[in-house]
Amino acid sequence: xxxxxxxxxxxxxxxxxxxxxxxxxxxxxxxxxxxxxxxxxxxxxxxxxxxxxxxxxxxxxxxxxxxxxxxxxxxxxxxxxxxxxxxxxxxxxxxxxxxxxxxxxxxxxxxxxxxxxxxxxxxxxxxxxxxxxxxxxxxxxxxxxxxxxxxxxxxxxxxxxxxxxxxxxxxxxxxxxxxxxxxxxxxxxxxxxxxxxxxxxxxxxxxxxxxxxxxxxxxxxxxxxxxxxxxxxxxxxxxxxxxxxxxxxxxxxxxxxxxxxxxxxxxxxxxxxxxxxxxxxxxxxxxxxxxxxxxxxxxxxxxxxxxxxxxxxxxxxxxxxxxxxxxxxxxxxxxxxxxxxxxxxxxxxxxxxxxxxxxxxxxxxxxxxxxxxxxxxxxxxxxxxxxxxxxxxxxxxxxxxxxxxxxxxxxxxxxxxxxxxxxxxxxxxxxxxxxxxxxxxxx
Numbered sequence: 001x002x003x004x005x006x007x008x009x010x011x012x013x014x015x016x017x018x019x020x021x022x023x024x025x026x027x028x029x030x031x032x033x034x035x036x037x038x039x040x041x042x043x044x045x046x047x048x049x050x051x052x053x054x055x056x057x058x059x060x061x062x063x064x065x066x067x068x069x070x071x072x073x074x075x076x077x078x079x080x081x082x083x084x085x086x087x088x089x090x091x092x093x094x095x096x097x098x099x100x101x102x103x104x105x106x107x108x109x110x111x112x113x114x115x116x117x118x119x120x121x122x123x124x125x126x127x128x129x130x131x132x133x134x135x136x137x138x139x140x141x142x143x144x145x146x147x148x149x150x151x152x153x154x155x156x157x158x159x160x161x162x163x164x165x166x167x168x169x170x171x172x173x174x175x176x177x178x179x180x181x182x183x184x185x186x187x188x189x190x191x192x193x194x195x196x197x198x199x200x201x202x203x204x205x206x207x208x209x210x211x212x213x214x215x216x217x218x219x220x221x222x223x224x225x226x227x228x229x230x231x232x233x234x235x236x237x238x239x240x241x242x243x244x245x246x247x248x249x250x251x252x253x254x255x256x257x258x259x260x261x262x263x264x265x266x267x268x269x270x271x272x273x274x275x276x277x278x279x280x281x282x283x284x285x286x287x288x289x290x291x292x293x294x295x296x297x298x299x300x301x302x303x304x305x306x307x308x309x310x311x312x313x314x315x316x317x318x319x320x321x322x323x324x325x326x327x328x329x330x331x332x333x334x335x336x337x338x339x340x341x342x343x344x345x346x347x348x349x350x351x352x353x354x355x356x357x358x359x360x361x362x363x364x365x366x367x368x369x370x371x372x373x374x375x376x377x378x379x380x381x382x383x384x385x386x387x388x389x390x391x392x393x394x395x396x397x398x399x400x401x402x403x404x405x406x407x408x409x410x411x412x413x414x415x416x417x418x419x420x421x422x423x424x425x426x427x428x429x430x431x432x433x434x435x436x437x438x439x440x441x442x443x
Contacts, residue, residue, distance in 0.1 A: 003078040004130040011058070012254050013401035014051040016078065018042060022051055023060060023068055023076045030066055033268030037279060044281040046394035049265035050401060057254050083128035084193060092193045093122065093132055096185075097214065097221045100136075103184060104217055109141040110156055111181055116215035117231060119204055120196065123212050134197035135204040135211070135231070138181055156180075164188050205231035258359050258399035260328045260350040263391050264306055273309035275302035275333070280390060287440035288390045291433065295382050302387060305332040315345045316369035333387055335380035343371040344380035347419075348388045352399055357410030359399040363392040363430070365418045382429070389433035392416070396438065 005016045018041035025034045035055075036048030055061050060072030068076065100113045113136060120133035140146060144153035157180040161168045164183055170176065181199050182190070190197075198204060204211070208230045215221050267275045280288040305314040307325035314322065314332040325331055334345045347366030352359055365388060368381050396412055403409045416430045 003074050004081045005078055007080050007082060009080070012050075012054050012405040014047075014054050015041075016075070016080070018051055019055060019060070020076050020078065022048065023055065023072055026061070026066070027068055027076075031269065032065055032264075033270065036265045037268050039282050044286075045265050045268065045279055046261075046390070046397055049261045049394050050398045052265070053261055053398060054254065057256050079130070081130045083130060086122065086125065086127055086129055089122050089129045089132055089193055092191055093118075093214075094221075096134075096194065096197075100185065100215060101220055106141075108143060110144065110153075110160060111138045111184060112141055112217055113137070113185070113215070114139050114217045115213060117204070117211045118214045119209055119211050123210065123227065131196035132193050133204065134194070135201070136185065136197060136199045138200055153177075160184065202233075205233050206235075208234050208236060254402060254405055256402070257354055258352045258361075258402045260352055261391070261394045261398045262327045263331045263348075263350075264304065264308070264327050265394065266387060266391055267304040267309075271310045273304040273306070273311045275304055275387065277302070285440070287437045288386060291386050291436065292383055295386070296379060300335045300337050300380060300383055302383070303334045303336065305334065315343045315371065316367075317345065331391075333384050335384055337380065341371070342380065344384065345369045346381065346384040346388065348391065350391070350395060352395065355413070357403075358413050359403060359410065360413045360415055361392070361396045361399050362415040362417070363388065363395070363434075364416075365430070367419055385430055386433050389430055390437055392430075393434050393437040396434070 009016045011019065018038075021041045022035040022038055025038055026032065028034070032052060035052050036042070036045045038048055042048035042051060052061075055072065056065070058071070058075075059069055060075055061067070062069050097116065100116065103109055103111070104113055115135075115137040117135040117137075118133070119135070121129040122132050140153055144156065154174060154176065157176040158168075158170055160180040160183065161176045165179075168176070168179075178199070185199065186194060186197070210227055210229055211231050212227045213225050214223055266280070267273050268279050277289040277292050278286065280286050303311060303314075305311065305317075305322065305325055306327035307322065308327060313319060314334050315336075317332060322332075329351065330347070330349050332345055332347050334343060336343050346368050349362075349364040349366055351362040351364075353362065354360075365385070368384075370380070392414075396414060400412050403412070414431070414434070416434070418430075
C-alpha cells in the first residue's frame with residue numbers, strides 16, 4: 001500500500017517523477033544544488049529551483065532544506081498508476097476471494113490460505129482506486145502440515161512451479177515455495193489490479209494502517225467485517241524500514257502566495273557562492289551562457305552573496321550591509337577579472353506582490369560599484385545584469401506556475417526598476433535579457 005499518482009501527473013507544473021528524482025538526489029548527496037541541477041529531469045536550474053520550492057511548500061523537505069520528511073519519503077516511494085472504478089476493483093477482489101475459497105476446499109492442496117486482510121482505497125470505498133492492497137497469509141496444506149516431511153512439501157512446490165515453467169532451475173534457495181503460492185493464488189498472470197497484494201510478506205501489518213479481515217479459512221468471505229485501526233500483529237515499538245508513513249492520499253493543492261525563489265539556485269548552493277554560467281542549463285540550450293559569451297570581452301568569475309555563503313564581504317560593502325542580505329529578497333552579485341584588479345558588484349532586490357489575482361514580480365537593481373572607472377566596467381555590469389535577469393526569470397516562472405495551479409487565477413506583471421543607470425538603455429536591456437531567457441526555456 002503506497003501513495004499513487006495518475007500517469008504524467010504534475011504538481012504546480014512539475015512532474016511528480018521529477019520531484020521524486022530530485023528528492024532521491026537530495027537524499028544521496030545532502031546537497032540542494034544536486035536537486036536544482038538535475039539535468040535529466042529539469043530543463044534548466046530555474047525549473048529545478050521551482051521544483052525545490054514546490055517540495056518545500058508541500059512539506060516534503062524539512063525546514064533545514066536538507067532532510068526528507070516522512071511525507072517526502074512517501075512521495076519518493078509513490079507509484080504511477082491509472083485509477084480504476086471501485087466497481088471494477090470489487091469484481092476483481094470477489095473473484096480472487098472465491099478462487100481462494102475454492103483452493104481451501106481441496107483436501108490435497110499445497111497451501112491453506114488462512115487470512116486475507118484488505119487495506120487502502122478499496123477498503124475506504126473510494127470512487128476511484130489504484131490497485132487492491134491485500135495481506136495474504138498462508139500455511140502448508142493438510143498433507144504437508146508442520147511436523148511432516150518438509151522435503152515432500154518442497155518437492156510438491158517444485159513440481160507445481162515446473163507445471164507452468166518447465167525450465168525453472170532449482171537453485172537450492174527454496175524460492176519455489178513463494179512461486180508456487182503466487183501461481184496458485186493469482187494464476188500465471190496476475191491482474192494489474194492485484195499488484196498491491198502481498199503473500200506472507202508481513203509488510204503491511206508493520207505500518208499501523210487501518211485494515212479489514214475479509215477472509216479467513218474458518219469463516220470464509222466476510223466483506224462486512226469491522227475495520228480495525230491496525231493489524232492485530234502491529235507493534236508500534238518495533239522500528240523497521242516499513243515505518244515510513246504509508247499515505248494513500250495527499251493534498252497537492254498549493255495556495256501559498258508566491259514569493260521570490262531562493263537565488264542560491266544560480267550558484268547551485270555552493271558555500272563559496274561561485275556562479276558557473278554553465279550550470280543554468282545544458283550545453284547548447286543555455287541562454288545565460290550564450291548571452292554572457294556575446295557580451296564579455298574578458299574572462300570573469302562571478303560570485304553570489306546572499307548572507308549564507310562562506311565567502312566574506314562583497315566588494316564595496318560593509319559588514320552591516322552584508323547582514324541584511326537574504327536569498328529571497330536582497331542579494332549582491334560580484335564580477336571579478338584579472339585576479340581582483342577589476343571588480344564590479346551589483347545589489348539586486350526582489351519582491352512579489354499580489355494585486356487582486358495578479359502577481360507583480362519585481363526586480364530592482366540597486367547600487368553598482370566598480371573598482372576602477374574605465375570602459376570594461378560596463379561589460380561586467382552587463383554580465384551581472386544578465387545573471388540578475390536569469391534570477392528574475394526564475395521568479396516569474398515560479399509565480400506563473402503557482403498561479404496556474406490555482407486554476408484560472410491571474411497573470412504575471414513584471415516590474416524592473418533601477419536605482420541609477422550604469423549604461424544607456426539599462427532598463428530595456430534587463431527586460432530584453434529576461435524575455436530571451438523566458439522564451440528559451442519551455443514549460
